[in-house]
Structure formats: C-alpha cells, structure tokens
Amino acid sequence: MxxxxxxxxxxxxxxxxxxxxxxxxxxxxxxxxxxxxxxxxxxxxxxxxxxxxxxxxxxxxxxxxxxxxxxxPPTVTAAVHAQLDRGSTFGAQHELEAELAERLVEVIPCAELCCFSTTGSEAVHTALRIARAGTGRRKVVKFQGHYHGWVDPVLVSTPGTPAAAAADPVPLDPVPATGGQLGADEVLVARWNDAAGLEALFAARGEEIAAVLMEPVACNGGLIEPLPGFLEKVRELTAASGALMIFDEVVTGFRMAVGGAQEVLGITPDLAVYGKAIAAGLPLSAVAGSEAAMAPLLDGRVAHVGTFNCNPLCAAAAIAAIDVYRGEPxxxxxxxxxxxxxxxxxxxxxxxxxxxxxxxxxxxxxxxxxxxxxxxxxxxxxxxxxxxxxxxxxxxxxxxxxxxxxxxxxxxxxxxxxxxxxxxxxxxxxxxxxxxxxxxxxxxxxxxx
Ligand SMILES: Cc1ncc(COP(=O)(O)O)c(C=O)c1O
Structure with missing residues (x-):
C-alpha cells in the first residue's frame, strides 16, 4: 500500500x-x-x-x-442525455412534470397531489408552510436528533448538538445548530419514541401546533426505528388536534420501498417530503400529500415558486429511476x-x-x-x-x-x-x-x- x-x-x-x-x-x-x-x-x-x-x-x-x-445508471443517464438535447430548462410547463407527478401518486400511499422543488431542505420548508397556512397555527414539533435540512427554523437539536438532560420536560430547549439562525422559537422539540411526552405536549399546547415533523425511521441521529405503537400515537394525536403529521422521507423515500417508510410501516401521514433517491443523483425534491392537506396550494394561501422546480433534466432522471425501482420485482x-x-x-x-x-x-x-x-x-x-x-x-x-x-x-x-x-x-x-x-x-x- x-x-x-x-x-x-x-x-x-x-x-x-x-x-x-x-x-x-x-x-x-x-x-x-x-x-x-x-x-x-x-x-x-x-x-x-x-x-x-x-x-x-x-x-x-x-x-x-x-x-x-x-x-x-444507464437508463437514467440515457433519459437525461435525451432531454438535454431538447432543452435543459424552460420556465414553462413540459410533458415530464405530470408524468412524474402521476408516478408519485401511484406509488406513495399518502399522495393524492404533489409539488416539486430542488433540494430536500426546500421541500421541508414548503411542507411546513403548507401546514401553517392550512391550520392557521405557528408551532411545529420536531424530535431531538432528527435532521430536516439546513433552513431556519428546523435546524435545531440536530445531530451534533448536545442532548437535553434526561429529566428535562418536553418541550426541550431548542439547540441551534449554526450561527445566523432565526425562528427557533416556533419549534417545539420532543423526544423520539416518547409517546407520553408528546401526549403531554398536545394536552398543554395542542391548539398552537400546526404539524409534527419526523424522520419516520430516525436516520440522522442514529438509526432508530419507531417503537411499536409510537407512530400510531402520533397519528392519533395529530388527527385529534387538527395538526398535520409530516414524514420527512428524504432518506427513507424510494430507499426502504418504492412507497418509502410509510409503505413499510403502514402509517399514512398527511404530507411527506422526498429528495435524494427520487431522481437517482439529480437534484429534485417533492412534497406529496392528501388533497385536504395540500389545499393551501390549491386555493393560493401558499404560493409555491422556484426557478428550477421540476427542471426537465431532473424530471427525466426521476421518471427513469422510479420505473426501475418499481419495475424490477x-x-x-x-x-x-x-x-x-x-x-x-x-x-x-x-x-x-x-x-x-x-x-x-x-x-x-x-x-x-x-x-x-x-x-x-x-x-x-x-x-x-x-x-x-x-x-x-x-x-x-x-x-x-x-x-x-x-x-x-x-x-x-x-x-x-x-x-x-x-x-x-x-x-x-x-x-x-x-x-x-x-x-x-x-x-x-x-x-x-
Ligand atoms: C432526513 C433529511 N431531510 C432533509 C434533508 C435535506 O436535504 P438536502 O440536503 O437535499 O437539502 C436531509 C439531508 O441529508 C435529510 O437527511
């Protein structure tokens, strides 16, 4: 050597x-x-x-x-090459957008509608905005040690930050992960797999909570599966209080199964966020959800914008990739x-x-x-x-x-x-x-x- x-x-x-x-x-x-x-x-x-x-x-x-x-991957590379010869970005609709959206609706359990952006962080941001606009509430619950990208205000209590003391009550103090951040006061930090803590949080502050955001299998802060019954409890608490349950499937999406962790775990969130494997190496991300949860996009309460949203090169890659994921038995x-x-x-x-x-x-x-x-x-x-x-x-x-x-x-x-x-x-x-x-x-x- x-x-x-x-x-x-x-x-x-x-x-x-x-x-x-x-x-x-x-x-x-x-x-x-x-x-x-x-x-x-x-x-x-x-x-x-x-x-x-x-x-x-x-x-x-x-x-x-x-x-x-x-x-x-040969089919993805060929699809991107073919699209490159037809144009790399348009600022107009193109055929691949709906084709890709139809595939997401077919394979993702919670998806009746979807929207696209470029990175996982942006898609998380979009999902939170939809939840806040839809519920008229400001607070988002996230779990200590989960990571949801680099945008304010979810970049708190992420991997790499110190954990709260075991005796600290929920909500835990949010620990910012970088300088220059705003918005940590809109986040309520809970403990993963702590159903009692979450229940108490909803009992005390349920009317403020727009959404509970989570990695359904906690990948970033150690690989930690939900304990039996935990996600069911989150589903029950969110549904009862009118908050949205949001799965961040940026890592688990298309990797655990074509329908992501929600397919494997058998729990259907209101919204789910995808990135990473969705386009097999090109930058594309998505929010998928029920028509009811996505309503703020339909009636204009949330304006969803972005120059490169569903860029045709990335859409071509995603379609080719998903066809391999779901096509090989x-x-x-x-x-x-x-x-x-x-x-x-x-x-x-x-x-x-x-x-x-x-x-x-x-x-x-x-x-x-x-x-x-x-x-x-x-x-x-x-x-x-x-x-x-x-x-x-x-x-x-x-x-x-x-x-x-x-x-x-x-x-x-x-x-x-x-x-x-x-x-x-x-x-x-x-x-x-x-x-x-x-x-x-x-x-x-x-x-x-
Ligand atoms: C679970 C999860 N959510 C969101 C993100 C952010 O995605 P991106 O880096 O594409 O902004 C990541 C990135 O690693 C992630 O692991």
Whole structure:
C-alpha cells in the first residue's frame, strides 16, 4: 500500500488549492470531516468511484444517499442525455412534470397531489408552510436528533448538538445548530419514541401546533426505528388536534420501498417530503400529500415558486429511476439481502477484532456505532458511542479501498454485488483490527459496552 501521504497526494493538493477560493475548501460542511483528507473524486461507475490519485473504492456514501442505482445508471443517464438535447430548462410547463407527478401518486400511499422543488431542505420548508397556512397555527414539533435540512427554523437539536438532560420536560430547549439562525422559537422539540411526552405536549399546547415533523425511521441521529405503537400515537394525536403529521422521507423515500417508510410501516401521514433517491443523483425534491392537506396550494394561501422546480433534466432522471425501482420485482429484496449480508459480516468481523461494534439495520438502511446501546430508543442514547473510533474506522476503510461516511452510515445501491461485499468485509476485518488497537485512553467506550 502506498504511504498515506502519497496515496492521497492529489486530493490533498486539490483541497489546498480549493481553500484559496472556496470557503473551507469543501462545498458542504460534512465533507470537511473526511480523514485523512476530503477526497476528490474523478469519476464513478456502478458501485465504484476513482479518486484523483487513481485509487478505486467501493462506494458506500453514494452521494449521501441519492445513488440507489449506483453511479451512471444507464437508463437514467440515457433519459437525461435525451432531454438535454431538447432543452435543459424552460420556465414553462413540459410533458415530464405530470408524468412524474402521476408516478408519485401511484406509488406513495399518502399522495393524492404533489409539488416539486430542488433540494430536500426546500421541500421541508414548503411542507411546513403548507401546514401553517392550512391550520392557521405557528408551532411545529420536531424530535431531538432528527435532521430536516439546513433552513431556519428546523435546524435545531440536530445531530451534533448536545442532548437535553434526561429529566428535562418536553418541550426541550431548542439547540441551534449554526450561527445566523432565526425562528427557533416556533419549534417545539420532543423526544423520539416518547409517546407520553408528546401526549403531554398536545394536552398543554395542542391548539398552537400546526404539524409534527419526523424522520419516520430516525436516520440522522442514529438509526432508530419507531417503537411499536409510537407512530400510531402520533397519528392519533395529530388527527385529534387538527395538526398535520409530516414524514420527512428524504432518506427513507424510494430507499426502504418504492412507497418509502410509510409503505413499510403502514402509517399514512398527511404530507411527506422526498429528495435524494427520487431522481437517482439529480437534484429534485417533492412534497406529496392528501388533497385536504395540500389545499393551501390549491386555493393560493401558499404560493409555491422556484426557478428550477421540476427542471426537465431532473424530471427525466426521476421518471427513469422510479420505473426501475418499481419495475424490477425483486429490486428491494436484493437491496435488503445485500445489506443483511453486510450487517452480518460486519458483526462477525467486529467480534473477531474485539470491537464493540453496534450494527443497526432497518431493511436497506444500515449504520454502525462503536459502543453505546445496541438498540437506542432516542438520540441522547446514541451519544454514548465512541466518535473517535468511528472516524478511525472510516479512515481505515478508506485506506483499504472502501468509502464510508465518517459517522459510519452505510449506503448501498442495486449495483453493489458479491465482489463489493467481499472487498468491503475484508477491508472491515483489517480496519476493525486497527480500531481495536486504539490506546485505551483514546477510547470512551464503557468497559462493559
Ligand atoms: C432526513 C433529511 N431531510 C432533509 C434533508 C435535506 O436535504 P438536502 O440536503 O437535499 O437539502 C436531509 C439531508 O441529508 C435529510 O437527511
């Protein structure tokens, strides 16, 4: 293996050069966390990417999740090329808009109507505006540790912020995640899986609450499924008080099932937000919902605008992608099977290395953590894991040809095959052995973890 310095020399030089003109040298803050350097990629195909130094990797980052069909999926690429020859954006209606909307209405349980924007953050913003205009109320309930994009005012109590003390009553104090924010006083922060806390909040302040917003399987602050009955309780409380239940399916949408988490969990929200995998790598997002919930758009109480909304290139990509997702009968079964094999292999490798790796899987969603509880119920419990060891694991994987996010999320695509799996597991065995060698004083894992 080349020395680490030589292995990433071009990526390192590219980062140094970028820092002179691009603030921080990266275009989104998360990339700055990659060690030993923010990697600069040259190209990708299927499950693999190649960096500027010519190193090839099995890619488990996949653009932070959108690339459910891997890099350069042939039908999506062909559809985008074909549209590019006909025009890249119009400022007028085009045929693909309704075609795409019809597909969403067909596959998403809550969708009777939808509207489009470009990023997940924007779509969340739209959904909240619809909820506020529709209910005439201002407050939105969000859960500690859930992430809904970078817009004010939901960028509070996100992953990376400290958790409230266990004894603190709901609503918890919102913790802003960045400087320059407004609007945190319109958010009521609750605890995921705390039905009693939410019930008390509705009893005290139900008349102020426009919506309860959630990641239906909490992906961003640890992979935490809803406990049995929790979502049913949220559905009951929102319906009784006239608030909207909003699923943020930016990660789970099209990835857990073509109809997203709501299809898998059997709970139908009033509104749901989609991004990431909807267009297999092109920027497109959507809000879908019942006709009643979407009424503020129909009667003009909410004006929904955006230069690139349902841009034809992105619409072409989304139509082609959704046709693959729903067209291949065993698409999701194969994805789940790959993730199950990866999860089992990682657990065995960790046992062999003596690392307390917590392997959490929900269908095709997979995350690992070093230490902490095996099955956390809430964000605060995930903070017991060893962040240093997790970052080291990711770095050791990178050195062995596998890219995993520093916080140890594992995305997979339909193009990840047995060879990718074996390469990943071989790398994991060696990387975990290196993690096990971290000096005890560097480890924050409790002895019995
Ligand atoms: C659950 C969730 N919602 C919303 C967003 C924001 O999407 P975007 O980055 O496209 O604005 C993200 C991004 O990671 C997300 O994970």
């Amino acid at each position: 080349a020395s680490v310095e030589n292995r990433y020399a071009r990526s390192a030089r590219r980062h140094e050069r970028a820092k002179k003109s691009l603030a921080t040298g990266v275009a989104t803050a998360m990339r700055a966390a990659q060690r030993p350097v923010p990697l600069a990629l040259d190209h990708g195909r299927g499950s693999r990417v190649v960096d500027l130094d010519g190193n090839e990797y099995v890619d488990h980052v996949l653009g932070f999740g959108p690339l459910l069909l891997g890099h350069c 065993d698409f999701y079964a194969r994805l789940d099977a790959h993730m199950a094999a990866l999860a089992d292999g990682l657990a065995s490798a960790a046992d062999a290395a003596g690392v307390p790796l917590r392997v959490r899987r929900s269908g095709s969603l997979l995350q690992t953590a070093v230490g902490g509880p095996a099955t956390p119920r809430e964000y605060a419990e995930t903070l017991a894991s060893d962040r240093e060891a997790e970052a080291r694991f990711s770095e050791e994987m990178l050195n062995r040809g596998v890219i995993v996010l520093p916080r140890n999320w594992w995305f997979s695509s339909a193009t990840h095959d047995e060879a990718d799996l074996q390469l990943t597991l071989q790398a994991a065995a060696a990387a975990l052995a290196a993690v096990a060698e971290l000096a005890p004083r560097e480890r924050k894992v409790p002895a019995d973890a």
